Amino acid sequence: MDAPLWTETHAPSLEDLPQAGVRDALGRAVDEPMNVVVYGPKGSGKTAGVRALADAAHESENDYVELNVDDFFSRRKTEIKNDPRFERFLVGRSRMSKRDMINHVLKESASYAPVSGSYRTILLDNAEAIREDFQQALRRVMERHHRTTQFVIATRQPSKLIPPIRSRCFDVPVRAPTHDEVVGVLEPIVEAEDVEYDDDGIEYVAGYAEGDVRRAILGAQTTVEQEGELTMQTAYEALGQLGLTARVEEMLDAALDGEFSDARKTLDDLLVDEGYDGGEILDDLLRVSRSRRSGRELAELHRLAGEVDLDLAEGTSDRIHLAHLLAELGR
Template identity: 30%
Template sequence: MSEAAESEGSRGREVWIEKYRPQTLEDVVGHENITERLEHYIAKDDLPHLLFAGPAGVGKTTSAVAIAKSIYGEEWRENFLELNASDQRGIDVVRDRIKNFARSSFGGYDYRVIFLDEADALTNDAQSALRRTMEQFSNNTRFILSCNYSSRIIDPIQSRCAVFRFSPLGDDAIAQQVRIIADAEGIEVTDDGVDALVYAAGGDMRKAINGLQAAAVLDETVDEDAVFAITSTARPEDIKEMVQMALDGEFTASRARLESLLVDSGIAGGDIIDQLHRSVWEFDLTERQAVRLMERVGEADYRITAGANEQVQLEALLASLALNEE
């Protein structure tokens, strides 16, 4: 088998988000202020209960596993229990699995670590049970909770944890990691390809890496066209043109551009809303136009989330912009 064919086969067999997952806190990019504090906890052997809050793909789970590896080394799997609360979110899980792990005997370490992912999916009763469990086993167990919205975690749990808020990753951090992986895999990535991956990711490292792997399967060179095609992401200029047409009162043309994005490109209405929200201040709009657009985006997003038809709501958004202009 040729080297190129072997490389191609390797790309298909491995999941890059796992292959290039950081193994230590030092390797976690984009949150140096957080990882530095966590390293101090470990160095002083003074780890409190932790609450990681933030959007998906920014390093919460990776940081939790890296903490366990730093403390326990090769024995981290025996001393680290990972549960996904969105799948196992009842009170019985807290009472049974967590308590059994916390009670079980172990040697050589002062405490074990329980990592509860998506903890904001736990019911209130389960969170209350978890709070009591945290009190009962505080002498030999440390809890790391991960959630997207810390407001959904009851106050008694938040007050028992050191809270770390993970923000979406910066463009530079994502671009740097994309280039590192591309070099390691022998893939050529153009500058506009990197920019497209950063834009499509929207602060989510997993999206960027998955997009790179998917685009690399199509061609040896990853460019802007490949990224937008494989990630089903609208080009920023297409979104901008659609909005500008509506603001200029050209509703029919704006609606046609929207239909092309939804039908021809297969982009979900919710993703268009997200791109509008992320890009509105990058458009060449007056402040009044930008404020009006944000108001309509918020209304459409709420209605789509409540179950309304995506195309109808997006067309209504464009229509309201066109009517206001007239």
Template identity: 25%
Template sequence: MAPLLRTSQQWVEKYRPRKVQDVAHQEEVVRTLVNTLETGNLPHLLFYGPPGTGKTTTALAIAHQLFGPELYKSRVLELNASDDRGISIVRTKIKDFAAVAVGSGISGYPCPPFKIIILDEADSMTEDAQNALRRTMETYSKVTRFCFICNYISRIIEPLASRCAKFRFKPLHEDIMLGRIQYICQEEGLDLDQEALSTLSRVSEGDLRRAITYLQSAARMYGSSISSGNIIGVSGIVPDDVLKRLVQACKSGEFDLAHTEVTEIIAEGHPVSQIFSQLFDYVIQSTEMSDEQKARVCERLAEADKCLIDGADEYLQLIDVASNTMRALSNVTQECTYF
């Protein structure tokens, strides 16, 4: 095995874009913010979209390019709203920072006469905190701009969303992601074959941050030569052969065989929620199942996934999904009993 690579810096930070222009696959956002850099006129911002698509990176880049390294700490307040999410934070830390006026900046950077408050994971803020924040935005809009970052815009109250310029960050295309991964591999001296690259793209699901983290974890564990199996090993996904054995057991129509496979899966410690996710993808892409069979299996998967979130037993939910999948594939009519 090749020697382990030793580095003290996370590659996610090492290869984070430092300028707005370097953010990949978000052309509309980049074009608008570049104009902002030229004019120095920044509205309140709301970035939303899937994780790992560049929302936080873009917010930090625009702040650094507006104020430069000398004024960044005094002009920019970064908060993770999943931790600082209560109304007390809005009334103290945020309000105190927003109320202080600032003067002109140093030469070499636009340095507009306002500050920026970056609220990451803003969809985790309570509704009371968001309502309190609305008044703060109105009062101090001349000296402070807000940048909200979230995954789900539906969890941001309408009065806040309507005060912001909204930008949706799109999931990264596979060619964009693979290009960035290949660049990192070249810089770090890694050897990934095409199968490993394809596997990395599949397990990361459009999340570039997750892909880079998996890549670094694999490099630390397996050295500079990384295979598809190595990527699967560090990503925590269930191997394809485990899922295939479960599906084949369900197709056989023998409950004892399906029960044996479920027992082995639980004994090996595979996360059942991940199995449900991969089984859903398999069902949707299957050409051997009818639309009715797919609907029955997916409906039960959704119910079981909700039960897992509510704290149900993994073994019972997996055996239930397996038995219902077996019934659907055997075209046995579903009988419902109401109590």
């Protein structure tokens, strides 16, 4: 999508969060700053809730730092060093190992004094990808800066966090939203965008999202951008399985041609912009491959897919494991 994402332009405030328990818990974290673990399934609104907390807690946006763990652990050192969010921390430090780069960025982010108020908030998003050695370093940073920095850890798998971190954090569980809650999120957004829509279109997109708020919002935006309105028919045309299959075929062709950067860009578009989850993409990739491959090649693909499927089921990074599969296909 070239237009601004509706997930950003219509980000909720604390009062707008659909789950009362999450509203209350994050509200307490504003009034009495504490370290927090926000956990729940993908697309349940964890990141949106933390951003709402930061907006309510801080007058300056510079007092909120968002670090996506996947941005570190799935990227090469050069990519991290050249990322505009991190390069100011890493000038002249090219000889650092990747682990030391990550630790340095975290320490520097936590050590800055708040611009306004008495504390800053640092979100570590997609924290199921955090290795244990990094968690030990994180624990030490949390101890050193506990007076001036509030740490929020968002994850699909809180059990992967080491006990010393869990013991320093207040738990905020976020369940998958109900169908009616997703409808309640979509309606004010499409009304604010002043687009033509009907109730059946909203219901279709909410069902298509399967409890993933981000996917629902991006699905509605995709439908409006492609079809000009949001009805059941236009949503079906824009979001039907054929649309995913075409993009997966494009991604597969790029991988098989050795164009890994192009294949990974399509993968990122599907995961981030279009809101698909790794399981859906893997299923469609296998479906497409069965029509193109046979014998030993197809058996090898199924072996690789089985390994990736297990990793996805354990809640680790969809991007890392699907990108690995694409790289193996290119080889």
